[in-house]
Each structure stands twice: as C-alpha cells, then as structure tokens.
Amino acid sequence: MASVTYDHVTKKFGDSMIAVNDLNINVDDKEFLVLVGPSGCGKTTALRCLAGLEEITEGNIKIGDRVVNDVPPKDRDIAMVFQSYALYPHLSVFDNMAFGLKLRKVPKDEIKRRVEQAADTLGIKDLLNRKPRQLSGGQRQRVAVGRAIVREPKVFLFDEPLSNLDAKLRVQMRAEISKLHQQLQTTFIYVTHDQVEAMTMASRIAVINKGVLQQIDTPQNLYDSPNNVFVAGFMGSPAMNFFPAKLRKDANKMVVDTSDFVLTIPPDRTKPLEQHVGKDIIFGIRPENIHDAEFIPPNIHAEKVEAKVDVTELMGNEIYLYLITGKNTFVGRVDPRSKMRMGDKAQVAFNMDKFHIFDAQTEQAIR
Amino acid sequence: MTTLAQSSTASKKEAHKKSIWKTLNPYFYLLPAFLIMGVITYYPMLYQVWMSFTDYGVKNLRFNAPLPNYVGLANYINILTNQLGLSYYDFWRMLGFNLFWTFSNVIIHVTLGIFIAVILNRQGLWFKGFYRALYILPIVIPQIIVANIFRNMFDPDYGAINQGLAALGKFFFGLSPDLFHIHWIDQVNYPVSWLPLTLSYYALLITNVWLGWPFMTIVASGALQSIPKDLYEAARIDGASESQQFWRITLPLLRPAMVPASVYGIVMTFNLFSLIYFLSGGGPLRQTEILITTAYRLINEQRLYGVAAAFCVYIFFILLALTLITNAITRATESYDA
C-alpha cells in the first residue's frame, strides 16, 4: 500500500524519440488511476518505467517515499498484468501464480493458502492444475490477475489487460477489476486506450497525448470541464462537436459566430470570455446537448440551428443524427421520438448551458 | 545535509557498479561460444588466409617442420590460370558448371515442387494423406546414403536404373536388354552433342531432383494452405479461369514462401559435396567437378594445403557474392502481408 510519484519523468528512446515528456503525477495510496490516451502516446512506457522494465532518462519515480530509479523490478514490490497476460506456458496455473512467491522463499503452506484464496476470489479454483494453453481468454485473464494478487504488492499495474477479450467479457471483467480494487484497498495503476474503461473504473484519470500529460482529474470533472481540445475530443463517444468560430458582441449580447449560424451566450457565462471578443475560438458541444427542436427538455437555454440531416442511426433509446450546416458537420443524440429522416431540413436546438469554448491558437479551454 | 549528500554519492557509486555489470552481462552470454569459435573457427580462417600465400605442403606437416615459403599470389594465379598439375582442370569451366548445376537443379525443384503441391492441394483428391506421407521420404533419408544408393543404381551392368529401363523396354517395345548398358557415370561423349554436359551430369540431376523436390512441395503446400479460399471464390465471381487463377493468385501468393526456400536451395546445391563426390566423383574427366569437391581433392589427394587454402578463399568470395545477390533478390520480393 503506497503512493506513487512521477516527478519530472522523461523517457527517451535513442536521442530523438521522446516517449514520455516531463511527466508529473501523484497517485495517492489506494487510488485507482487510469492512464489513457491514443496508441503510441507513451502511457504504456510510463507504466513500464514505473515497473522498472524501462530506465528513465530524467526525473524520479517514487513508490511510497522511496526513489526507485535504480531499483530492479523484483525489488519494487509491484505486480503487473500484461496485455498478452504473459502466463508461463510451461507451468500449471498453480505454479504460474506461485512463481513469484517461490522466488521470495515464502513457506510452502503459505503459498498454497494464498494461491487457493486468490483462485477462490477469481473463480478459477478448478483450473489450478491446467496449463495456460488449455484455458480460454477470460480464464487466462483471471490467472494473470491472480498471479498479481497472491504477491500482495504495494502497487498493481495493468497494461491494457482487457484489450484481448471479446466485448461481453470485457464489460464483465471491468466490473470485476473494480470490485477487486475495493476488496484489496491497494493502489491500482491501469493503462488503456479505451475511454469507456477509463470512465467506468477510475477514481482519477490521467489523459496523455504525445508523451505529455494533458489533464488529470476525476472522470466526471474530466468529462464536464476538459482543459483543452484534445481531452474534450478524446473523452466521450460520439466525440464532442467542434466549430471554428469568432466571438462577437451584438447589441449587448455576446454571440458565437460560426459563419454558418450564430449562437447567443447566456449572460451568466460571458464573464471569462470578455477578453476573447473579436478573436478566433473553437466552440465545442457534446452530441447529447443537441436536441431535436420538437423535443427540447424543459428549463434549458436552447438556441435553434438550421441543418440538413445527412444520416440517421437508430439506437433504440436514442437517435444519432449526422447533420450538415454549410461547411460544418456535427452529431446530435436526440430523443427517439424524433421524426427526422435522411435528407430532411431539420431544426435542432443547442443546449447553451453546456458548451465549451477553446482558444483557437492554444486549444486551451477558456473558462 | 552532509549525510544525505554522502549517502547519495555512495548509492551513485553502487549504481555505477551495477550498470557496469549490466553492460557486461551480454558478453558473458557470448563468451563460451566466441571463445570456442575463436579457437576453432576464426583463428583457422585467418590462418588459412596466411597459408594461402605460402607453399604449405606435406613437408611442413611434420612436428617441428620449417615454416613454408612465402610465394605471394602464386597460388591464386595458378588456380585461375589452370596451373595446378591436376589433369583436365579448368577453373572457369568448373565455375560455370557449378552455377549451371545450381540453377538447373533449383529451377526444376521449385517447378516440380509447386506443381505437385498444387495437385495435392486440390479439393476431393483421393489418397492425399498417403502421398503426403510417402513424399516425405527423400527428405528424411540421409543425403549421403542416397548418393551411395544411386551410385549403385547407376551401375552400367547390374544397376537398378539400367535393369529397370531394360524391363520397361522389353515390356513396351520388345527391345533387347543388351541395349541397356548405359554408362551413366563414365561415358565421356556428350549425349546432347551441342550441350557440353556429360551423362553423369544427368545422373546427378536425376538424383538431386529425387532428393530436392519434396522439400519445395512441403514449403509450397504450407503456403498454399494459408491462401484464403475466398480469394479463389472472388476470382471465380470475377470470371477468372482455372489457369488464370493459378497465374494471378496462386503463384504471386506462393512467392513470399518460395523465394527464401529457393535461396536456401541455391546455397545448398552450390555446395552439394556429398552427392557429387559419391555419385560421379566429379568424373568423367572432371566434367562434373564443382568448387567444393575440387577443394577437397586438393587437401585430401594432392595434399597441397597452401593451394587449397587459396582455393577456399576464392570459394569464400564467390559464396559471398552469391549470398549478397540472392539476398538482394529476396529483399526485392517483399511478402504481401507486410
């Protein structure tokens, strides 16, 4: 049980390729931190640096109060679940799980007790004598987790552990790993490229892009107030709609002018935007905040926009509308009662209580 | 403050020591192999280069014998200008024969190998498993034993080839068995007058085709099975005939597997010592001698170690050129799934 600190950590491969760039993260004890980002963004490298599988170029990594830069992996008191599970093919499930304990000279009956307890928790008690190749994907996954549990490490590391499972199993394992975190009360650090996994499991999420930490916060805060265009676009599906626009003052009202349509900003949100009047901005709004004009929820500031329906996708509980106005295309998630069909001229309503404005130059949020 | 600084320098020293071990660690893994190869491979190779500039012979073998005389490039020149004192020795003809031998073999192996693999891969073929099991035999029987057996079979009077041909000739055409005393190994006249190849070349070719095609069939079969069936279905829908399917789909998709297999075949056939040494012995009149068998004769029969060393240096460079050329060809033909 320990905190983890990345203190100005930089990892270079060769001279030019910077995988992790000046990373600063404090992971509290017992926290479930998810590192998320597109593939090749450096999240896995950051995790491998913590595990000791890669040497860091600059900075310090601390587990608890101890700087572990030069500590070999085996002495870091961590356990890791690999994307490919990395089960030893020549050992039985029991021996796979017992491997680390045997190396640490844990007494035999203690090993047996711990392995059986972990197998019980994970529901793989019947498989202990099998070899990894006789197991299904989901079972292998459990063994890999079990191998980590029995070690009772200070920190658990997960490197995209669910990406090799089918969709249904993935949802199930997601819940199980969350439950496991509650039971074990240990620090979890989890790498994934799947923002749904990040949202559902994390106590905090760190979004990484091109080796640089973009934002670290709770899932809800990250979703509600993204720091920049990358985070806003990465979290949420379908992704947030972005419109290049200009801020203008129009007879006492502040408006966003996308050149296809003009939206009025509610007076209570104009204050931080004053300095940007007359400048280029990016206007962002999530699909669920775009409604069919006939089904506008009560008590919102709705601004109507004319658009053409390009494609509709019926999802049952809602409809995805792919809309076109002038040179902008965007997506709305509207009420399933909506009558809009392909090719229609449509009137949609933007919920102006929930929008995001970013500086067009820096792509940082203005708020 | 001071204690902290001290402990940090101490740990730095410790870390430094560790990193030295870490850097050296790979070399410990390499040490046993390179120690042994240094003594029994690399040192002899260098020594051989030195030998090639001397007249190293039997006289220098004796314990405490004097060092051989330095003769400069004489060995190298004599080899190329055919002044080795070996009868019927002609370096350039031999090099040409060696290359012709190599490519004629590999072309036949690959063609026959693919042909049979395609037949074996056809849907609904009877006794597939039987043929597959049987055709493995030439691969698993030691090559040198096969060479000896074929030498025996090519015997002009009692060999199985001539007796078999006589039986067939009598059965189908009523020919007298006395006609079939073909001197496969030692007939000097060229059977095809405008091709400077003796009958022993054809005997060697027959034997090596017997030995070589199954390997190519296995490689091609593996590649054929990995071609998705829906490609052929798509081609049929597009209106491709069977032969078009073969030339447009099968053959291009076999290439990534067949090219490295052919390169392997080329290198193996170029140096096919055992077959030639045991079957034709390079004869008649050195007409089927290749580089590697000549090198062996120079050591084993002539005992001209200096000349043999120079000869092996030539072999080294010829093989290097052959390898680089074939590698360039391999690299030029990339696989499709890359």
Added chain:
Amino acid sequence: MPDSKKPSFFTRVRWFFQGRTSTGERGMGFGSQILSQLFLLLMAVIVLYPILWVVSMSFDPRDISRPTELRLNPFQGGLSLKAYQDVINQPTANPVSLGQLMFNSFRLATLTGIASIIVGVFASYAFSRLRFAGRQALMIAVLTVLMLPSIATLPALFVLLNKVQIDIGNSVFNLRNSLIGVGLAVLSGSLPFAIWNMKGYLDTIPKELEEAALIDGCTPNEAFFRVTLPLSTPVLAVTFFLGFMSTWTEFATSWLFLTNPKDFTLMMALYNMVGQYSNSTPWSHFAAMSILIALPVTIVYLFVQRYFVGGLAIGGVKG
C-alpha cells in the same frame, strides 16, 4: 450445409466417387482425378524405387557380389539376414566391428550435438534479447561462418590440429588423427548453425514472459534460466537432432583426419565398401550397411520432421 446430420456411409461412398470432399463440397472432376492419380502414383513409384531396390538387395539370400536381375520385391527368391550378420560382424576388410564404428559415430554425433546446443544457446539468447555494443558485427561474424561450407576451412583445421601432439609413453597422440579432433572441426561448423537456429526460435518467445518474471522476482539471469530456457526445449531438441544427424553421416572431415581403423566412423566404412577397391564387396553387404546407418536417424526424423521442415530450417536461413 443445409442440415448438420452426418452423411451416411453410402452418401460418403457416392461422394468419394463423385470426387467430392468429406463434407460434400464439390471437388475435382473424375477425369482430372484419374490424371492426377496416375501422375502422383508415378511419383510414388519413383520415390519408392531406390528404397525397394536397396531393401530388397539387403535381404538377398545368395551371397553373390552382384545381383543379376532387377530385385524390387524383398520376398522374391527368399529372405536372408546373412548380409546383416556379415556387416555387423565386420563390414570392411579392416578388423573393426559395426558396433565399434557405430560407437565412434554415436560418440562423435552426441558430443558435438550437445556441445553445440549448450554453448550455442547462451550466445543465441544474447543475440535474440540483449542489446550490446558490437551486436551487429558479431552477428555478421556468425553468419559468415554459416555461409561457408565446412570443407572451406578444412585446410587450416587440418594443419592446425595436426600441430597438437602429445607424447604418451610409447605412442604419440595427434589431435588431428583423433575423434576429438574431428569433433572440434565438426563443432566449428555446427556451432554457428546452432546459434542461428536457436536465435530464430528465441525470437518467437514473447518478451513479456521475461518481463513478467522480472516483476515476479527474478534477476535478468534468473529470468533466462527459469523461463526462457525451459521454453526453448523444443528448439534445443531439434537443434541437437539436426547436429546429430549431420555428424552421424559426416564424411569429409573424418575421412581426411583419421587413419587408425579403430577410430573410423560409419560413413568411412561405407565409403570403403563402395570406393574403387571394393569390387569384392557384395552389394547385399553395401545395402545392409546403408540401411543400418540410415534407419535410426530416418525413423527419428520421420517423427520430428513436421517441427522443422519448411519452418525452422528455412527460418535459420531467412534470419
């Protein structure tokens, strides 16, 4: 398939003659089936012809020097094991039994095979996994030897090994004129092959397994011994067998090096039976000897060939 019911026996017989596959899919037409069968049968006869010839000859009861007619059926004219008995007692004019020859070949093949995998596996691991200065150069050094046929280093090996002489009492031990010397020369060629072959396999073992071992508590060296080495047993076995097989039938080096009949190997004895002074050797003896040499390795090869024909053997060359 419209229904999943298993086809009846008669349906399957019908399919067989219609040239359909076992699942009833359309196969080849009857005409091309017959043509293919004829061709494949011809190839089968060609493959079997030399084997039948030599097997049949080895059972020839008549102890004559040359067979006067085409024998392909081993049962024709009676079976006799006399040729085998003679060959086992004393295959050549040299006063050496087959047992002695086999023992020599076996020692040579086993020891060089074992030496090449034990010494080679460490180097192949370094090449496959570890990063170090000079890796490229050392790999080229290995490949260079791999490219060379073993005969191309024989002049120097002969001369150098010949220099190692030790006086032991009334006789002189010459390293060149001994099985140890032949073994060293053979190892000089087989070690690079072993390194390269094993490297090709180690490359396919996922790196994550070692990383998992590092996290589980291994040092890098322990990870090699406890995880990678046990996982590479198949390639160790295959490499050993390939080394064994090539040394078991090795000829050029042993023929050049050895002069004492007590040290002779199987292939040397066989060469004595077919060489130019062997007109008196009955062919039945030659045939029995060939079979006795080839049979053990052929049987083992038959069982293990699917592991490397077309796979590992090529992988070694492709690099």
